[in-house]
Amino acid sequence: MADARRDESTGCQCGSVYSAMAREPEKTSSPAGLTSGEAQVRLNQDGPNVPPPAARRSPVAALMRQFTHLLAILLWAAAGLALLSGTPALGVAIVVVIVLNALFAFWQEYRADRAAERLHALLPTVTRVRRDGSLVTIDAADLVRGDRVMLSSGDRIGADMRVEESTAFAVDESMMTGESDAVARAAGDPLSAGTFVVEGHAEALVTATGSHTTLAAISELAQAATRPPSPLARELDRVVRTVATIAVLAGVGLGLTGIVLGLQPTEAFLFGVGVAVALVPEGLLPTVTLALARGAQLMADQNALVRRLDAVETLGATTIICTDKTGTLTQNRMSVVEVWTFHGAVTVTGEGYEPVAQSGGRPAALALLPGISSTAAQCVVGRPISRDGQWVAEGDPLEAAIVCLAMRSGIDIDAIQPESRFPYTADRMMSSAIRRDRVSVIGAPERVFQQCTNTTPECTQAVNAMAARGLRVLAVAGRALTVGTSAQEIETGLELLGLLGLEDPPRPDVHRAIQSCRQAGIRVVMVTGDHPDTARAIAREVGLLLPGGPVLGPDLPRDDRELGAILDHEEGAVVARVAPADKLRIARILKQRGHVVAMTGDGVNDAPALREADVGVAMGASGSDVAREAADLVLLDDHFATIISAIRLGRATFANARRFLTYHLTDNVAELAPFAVWALSGGNFPLAISVLQVLALDIGTDMLPALALGVEPPSRRVMQGKDRSHPLITRPLLVRAFGVLGPVEAAVSLTGFTTVLLLGGWRWGESAQPDLLAMASGTVFATIASAQVANAFACRSETLPAWSHPVFANRALVFAVGVDLALVVCFLGIPVLAELLGGTWPSWIGWIFVLAGGLAILFVDALHKSLRRDKRT
Numbered sequence: 001m002a003d004a005r006r007d008e009s010t011g012c013q014c015g016s017v018y019s020a021m022a023r024e025p026e027k028t029s030s031p032a033g034l035t036s037g038e039a040q041v042r043l044n045q046d047g048p049n050v051p052p053p054a055a056r057r058s059p060v061a062a063l064m065r066q067f068t069h070l071l072a073i074l075l076w077a078a079a080g081l082a083l084l085s086g087t088p089a090l091g092v093a094i095v096v097v098i099v100l101n102a103l104f105a106f107w108q109e110y111r112a113d114r115a116a117e118r119l120h121a122l123l124p125t126v127t128r129v130r131r132d133g134s135l136v137t138i139d140a141a142d143l144v145r146g147d148r149v150m151l152s153s154g155d156r157i158g159a160d161m162r163v164e165e166s167t168a169f170a171v172d173e174s175m176m177t178g179e180s181d182a183v184a185r186a187a188g189d190p191l192s193a194g195t196f197v198v199e200g201h202a203e204a205l206v207t208a209t210g211s212h213t214t215l216a217a218i219s220e221l222a223q224a225a226t227r228p229p230s231p232l233a234r235e236l237d238r239v240v241r242t243v244a245t246i247a248v249l250a251g252v253g254l255g256l257t258g259i260v261l262g263l264q265p266t267e268a269f270l271f272g273v274g275v276a277v278a279l280v281p282e283g284l285l286p287t288v289t290l291a292l293a294r295g296a297q298l299m300a301d302q303n304a305l306v307r308r309l310d311a312v313e314t315l316g317a318t319t320i321i322c323t324d325k326t327g328t329l330t331q332n333r334m335s336v337v338e339v340w341t342f343h344g345a346v347t348v349t350g351e352g353y354e355p356v357a358q359s360g361g362r363p364a365a366l367a368l369l370p371g372i373s374s375t376a377a378q379c380v381v382g383r384p385i386s387r388d389g390q391w392v393a394e395g396d397p398l399e400a401a402i403v404c405l406a407m408r409s410g411i412d413i414d415a416i417q418p419e420s421r422f423p424y425t426a427d428r429m430m431s432s433a434i435r436r437d438r439v440s441v442i443g444a445p446e447r448v449f450q451q452c453t454n455t456t457p458e459c460t461q462a463v464n465a466m467a468a469r470g471l472r473v474l475a476v477a478g479r480a481l482t483v484g485t486s487a488q489e490i491e492t493g494l495e496l497l498g499l500l501g502l503e504d505p506p507r508p509d510v511h512r513a514i515q516s517c518r519q520a521g522i523r524v525v526m527v528t529g530d531h532p533d534t535a536r537a538i539a540r541e542v543g544l545l546l547p548g549g550p551v552l553g554p555d556l557p558r559d560d561r562e563l564g565a566i567l568d569h570e571e572g573a574v575v576a577r578v579a580p581a582d583k584l585r586i587a588r589i590l591k592q593r594g595h596v597v598a599m600t601g602d603g604v605n606d607a608p609a610l611r612e613a614d615v616g617v618a619m620g621a622s623g624s625d626v627a628r629e630a631a632d633l634v635l636l637d638d639h640f641a642t643i644i645s646a647i648r649l650g651r652a653t654f655a656n657a658r659r660f661l662t663y664h665l666t667d668n669v670a671e672l673a674p675f676a677v678w679a680l681s682g683g684n685f686p687l688a689i690s691v692l693q694v695l696a697l698d699i700g701t702d703m704l705p706a707l708a709l710g711v712e713p714p715s716r717r718v719m720q721g722k723d724r725s726h727p728l729i730t731r732p733l734l735v736r737a738f739g740v741l742g743p744v745e746a747a748v749s750l751t752g753f754t755t756v757l758l759l760g761g762w763r764w765g766e767s768a769q770p771d772l773l774a775m776a777s778g779t780v781f782a783t784i785a786s787a788q789v790a791n792a793f794a795c796r797s798e799t800l801p802a803w804s805h806p807v808f809a810n811r812a813l814v815f816a817v818g819v820d821l822a823l824v825v826c827f828l829g830i831p832v833l834a835e836l837l838g839g840t841w842p843s844w845i846g847w848i849f850v851l852a853g854g855l856a857i858l859f860v861d862a863l864h865k866s867l868r869r870d871k872r873t
Contacts, residue, residue, distance in 0.1 A: 033130025251276035316650030467533030652714035669742025752849025778839035779846035
């Protein structure tokens with residue numbers, strides 16, 4: 001438990017941690033807690049119990065960063081050189097590009113920051129307090145001074161407090177002190193807001209809330225910390241730097257080549273600037289940001305809260321899921337359905353957590369039921385409560401089911417409250433209580449049996465039989481208290497009283513979700529603390545474990561390679577009676593085998609494993625605050641199927657990044673080709689397109705379709721076949737953009753340009769008439785735009801032709817293409833814009849090439865995809 005949270009030292013000295021704890025609660029607080037009226041008065045006085053708002057990044061500073069990154073600096077340099085060379089129109093156009101790109105990127109970053117804040121607010125933050133003499137659950141923001149708060153393992157401490165009563169109580173204060181070891185806290189000790197309970201139970205009195213807490217006093221230090229860039233961010237930076245470097249080198253190299261071939265220095269400079277501008281992917285970063293933010297929002301809509309945007313991409317690359325059983329694969333609606341005694345079994349039939357049920361069995365066994373259930377109920381703190389006319393679990397559902405059994409047996413729960421309890425711990429695997437002169441114990445059968453004096457082979461047989469039916473089995477024992485005050489002293493020399501068999505039905509959608517995993521090449525491992533036979537039965541029922549799939553536990557192979565080979569199994573695997581350290585080891589081993597690991601968890605001790613995994617998945621409805629803080633993904637509904645939905649969206653997001661990157665790079669080839677032909681001909685072949693037209697294509701006509709590709713809905717094939725994690729730019733992508741689609745787009749547009757010139761009377765080496773050149777240039781502009789429209793639809797899939805997808809499946813793309821075509825009409829048909837850009841309305845022969853550009857892209861793209869499919873088969 002000492003490593004339940006990562007060392008996040010803020011630099012504070014341990015001795016000063018609690019010096020900022022401010023006002024003591026008013027003396028009117030009573031053991032029954034505040035009244036609702038008193039709480040409201042104090043809430044009005046002090047305000048809500050919320051931390052001071054985190055210092056937001058200055059919008060001005062964020063905007064200025066968009067004007068000073070690598071791509072912007074390159075464009076600023078180009079604008080300056082254009083002004084110095086006497087071409088102010090070009091300089092102004094480049095500045096417009098810089099401003100538009102900066103404003104768009106800033107807006108996307110701003111939206112992403114605000115979206116992250118809204119998503120974070122979806123996390124449930126509640127606490128249990130005594131109000132008006134009753135135990136109630138309230139929002140942590142409503143805590144006030146003087147509230148009496150019930151704390152248990154996994155809770156986040158929501159305000160500064162003072163311990164009033166405690167049992168085996170320990171707190172993780174690493175975020176305050178930098179010390180990772182849990183600290184024991186007893187009556188009178190202070191507790192600081194923002195820390196976590198890692199063990200035991202306590203009742204504490206709130207001493208300070210909101211901006212008066214210790215956490216608020218050190219918030220400025222915490223805000224100073226910066227997170228290192230994510231793998232995806234580094235990959236995007238690599239892509240941008242690579243393309244920018246290529247742009248500069250190509251511009252300089254071809255500009256010098258033009259001078260060698262006879263161009264004037266001014267002409268060579270304009271040519272070099274055009275090349276660089278043509279290759280710079282101005283819209284790449286904002287497009288990626290929008291795609292990730294869109295994916296995160298879609299996941300939130302499906303109850304999967306992404307705590308970091310880059311985790312969206314990592315989810316899509318997941319190759320193995322290590323999942324808990326209870327609450328994730330099952331409904332976490334525990335119910336005791338069978339009680340085994342030495343005189344026979346008792347069956348219990350009831351509805352949910354209602355304290356009414358039918359019991360059947362031998363009279364001798366039925367007579368033992370009240371004593372067994374009473375003994376078990378004393379060891380737990382969860383309760384079934386009536387809320388809005390329905391009985392639900394308050395606290396741990398398993399504990400609520402145990403208390404529900406006692407209530408169904410006619411036990412008055414309030415009358416059997418123990419003097420002290422020793423909570424469950426992973427090393428003991430049991431919990432116990434002392435009431436008057438009696439010790440009560442409940443826990444894992446194998447551990448309880450070791451401390452009992454009356455076990456027989458029949459007991460073990462009963463455990464195995466119940467577990468084989470998928471029941472979770474707990475042993476109940478007790479003895480008269482003679483000596484001892486610690487858990488280790490009293491949990492010995494016990495008398496076994498009986499066994500409880502708890503049923504937790506599987507979620508109805510789990511079987512289908514696991515089938516989707518197999519289709520997607522994702523392996524699933526159940527990692528649970530339950531008995532191996534119970535885990536095996538549930539795993540088979542939901543389809544996780546196929547014939548031949550291994551079941552391990554509690555003793556795992558010592559050799560990491562051996563354990564990894566066993567778990568890396570297509571038929572699924574089960575690891576039972578797992579300890580928190582085992583989950584950490586499993587995540588590490590599977591990562592070493594090359595897997596992208598998603599690990600679920602809900603307990604305090606799951607935090608290290610969640611951090612070790614590539615994607616830590618915490619339970620939002622039933623999980624601990626510690627687990628949620630450590631996770632990358634929080635399931636607001638705790639459903640396993642929600643993980644699969646998130647992976648599906650993650651794959652779709654990464655696929656969309658490839659789509660718009662292919663789209664961007666293809667256009668760059670067509671925009672670069674005219675400059676290359678002009679330079680290599682020594683100026684004998686006219687420049688088919690101007691730099692301003694290149695900018696109009698990049699910003700005016702290409703941006704919206706690229707953004708629309710970033711929100712392309714997931715294809716039906718996205719969960720078919722293993723997703724192989726690789727960089728954004730790959731060899732097949734480059735071949736498709738630079739070797740297939742780009743050259744076709746360039747060839748058709750330049751052929752149309754040449755044809756229009758030749759039909760107009762131009763001959764090689766001559767200067768074309770201005771009107772003829774403008775018409776031919778307009779043909780090139782319209783052809784590239786037409787080809788890019790077709791390319792947008794072609795990029796919707798890496799394997800299927802464009803006509804395989806319903807046109808209106810991506811309405812954003814239809815809208816973007818409509819705007820694209822309207823802009824082309826404006827750029828060529830409005831005289832002022834046409835004169836500024838240098839291209840006019842094409843002739844009738846030019847329109848043939850405009851149409852041919854789009855059709856050629858669709859045909860060649862389909863042919864290339866068909867050849868790739870044939871090659872793979």
